[in-house]
Amino acid sequence: MTVLGLFARVFHTGVEHLGFQLVAVRGAASATRAVSETYGAFHVFSALNAAIMGGWVLLAVGAYRSGVFGPWRATALGLTAVMPLGVLKGTTPWSVAAAAGLCVALLPLGAAVLRAGPVPRTATVVGRLLLVGAAGTAMFLFGRAG
Numbered sequence: 740m741t742v743l744g745l746f747a748r749v750f751h752t753g754v755e756h757l758g759f760q761l762v763a764v765r766g767a768a769s770a771t772r773a774v775s776e777t778y779g780a781f782h783v784f785s786a787l788n789a790a791i792m793g794g795w796v797l798l799a800v801g802a803y804r805s806g807v808f809g810p811w812r813a814t815a816l817g818l819t820a821v822m823p824l825g826v827l828k829g830t831t832p833w834s835v836a837a838a839a840g841l842c843v844a845l846l847p848l849g850a851a852v853l854r855a856g857p858v859p860r861t862a863t864v865v866g867r868l869l870l871v872g873a874a875g876t877a878m879f880l881f882g883r884a885g
Contacts, residue, residue, distance in 0.1 A: 740790040740791070740793055740794030740797055740798075741790075741791060741794030741795055741797075741798050742794070743787050743790045743791070743794070744787050744788065744789075744790040744791020744792070744794050745791065746784060746787055747784040747785070747787040747788055747790075747791060747824070748791065748824075750782065750784040751784075751824070751825060751826045754826045755826055755827055758770060758774050758826075758827065761773055761774070774827070778826070788824045788825075791820075791824070792820045792824070793820070795816065795817055795818075795819040795820040796817045796820050798816060798817075799813045799814070799816040799817035799844075800813070800817070802816060802844075807848070808844065808848075811843075812843060812844045812847070812848075813844070814840075815839075815840040815841075815843035815844040816840060816841070816844035816845070817840070818836060818837055818839075818840030819837045819838075819840050819841050819844075820837075821833045821836060821837050822834055822837035822838070
């Protein structure tokens with residue numbers, strides 16, 4: 740559910756990007772008018788808004804019940820459900836609390852995974868960085884080509 744809901748967040752970010760590009764291309768007045776006239780329009784991803792809110796809580800409950808997270812970290816992960824949804828929401832105290840909850844829940848888990856795993860050889864790390872760099876460059880160039 741959480742992953743499905745993240746698709747809605749990606750869509751919202753795309754709409755925000757379009758709004759900001761409208762300002763650059765058409766001017767602030769025209770962009771404001773276009774956004775205000777279309778702000779509440781239906782989109783297929785709006786059905787996923789409930790999925791992301793419920794998904795964070797479900798993920799937190801599952802992490803707690805499986806023993807991966809204790810009660811505090813599970814609560815912090817569940818707090819992510821309060822992140823405001825939609826287009827042009829901006830930063831609020833709730834969004835800061837939700838992001839902080841993700842950090843409290845996931846940073847110790849990431850640190851533990853890094854400590855427990857084998858240390859890759861330098862050649863492996865360099866190779867992976869080159870591969871990621873090449874893939875990122877290719878995606879950028881293809882994206883710019885349209």
